[in-house]
Amino acid sequence: MTKRLTRELTPIEQQVIAEIRAMRASQDKHLSSGLLDDPPRMVHHFIQTFHGHVQLHVRPIARELCIEMRTLHRNFVARYGKTLLQYQVEVRLGFCRWLLSVFPQAKISVIATMLGYRQVRDFNRFFQDHMHQTPTEWSRKERDRIERKVSHMSRNRNSSDS
Numbered sequence: 001m002t003k004r005l006t007r008e009l010t011p012i013e014q015q016v017i018a019e020i021r022a023m024r025a026s027q028d029k030h031l032s033s034g035l036l037d038d039p040p041r042m043v044h045h046f047i048q049t050f051h052g053h054v055q056l057h058v059r060p061i062a063r064e065l066c067i068e069m070r071t072l073h074r075n076f077v078a079r080y081g082k083t084l085l086q087y088q089v090e091v092r093l094g095f096c097r098w099l100l101s102v103f104p105q106a107k108i109s110v111i112a113t114m115l116g117y118r119q120v121r122d123f124n125r126f127f128q129d130h131m132h133q134t135p136t137e138w139s140r141k142e143r144d145r146i147e148r149k150v151s152h153m154s155r156n157r158n159s160s161d162s
Contacts, residue, residue: 010055012116016046017064040076052092054116058084074108077112087090093130096123100139101146108135 009017035042042065042074043058050056062072078082092115099111112123127135 009060010057010116012053012056014058016050016056016061019046020061020064036065038073039067043072044080044087047084047088047091051095051115051148052088052090054092056088056116060098079109089130093127096127096135097131097138097142100135101142104139104143111135 001136008150020036020042039062043061046061047056058072059069062069073084076087080087083091096111096115099106101115108123109120112120115123117126118124124134127133127138131138133141
């Protein structure tokens with residue numbers, strides 16, 4: 001008999017599991033049964049809700065949903081056309097790009113912490129691996145792009161008013 005290594009759940013995982021248990025205990029079965037009966041949709045929901053948080057591991061959620069990880073993975077790919085990890089990375093990148101474009105003055109360390117990175121360098125490496133530039137470079141280029149677009153729209157509006 002092999003001994004399973006267990007680790008403590010991250011705060012994000014604890015929160016997700018608490019939400020699943022609350023859904024099960026809910027008096028309004030109509031509201032919660034749709035998600036509870038559809039593990040791929042449930043996991044999709046939590047990945048989106050927590051922006052692909054790096055500390056959100058799917059295995060404890062699968063265990064709570066009483067589904068084998070392999071089955072969940074296969075069903076997720078069949079439904080969404082991408083793996084759990086691919087989707088988590090896509091959502092995480094989308095959220096950090098949104099933060100960098102909407103709040104350009106935000107510190108990279110704050111964004112890294114929001115996404116669950118313990119070290120800013122790990123976030124920088126993740127971002128650079130996927131975007132081929134640092135978050136700071138990307139943010140600067142995005143701000144320039146937005147400013148050009150706003151300026152162009154403003155010029156077009158002024159010329160049409162004439």
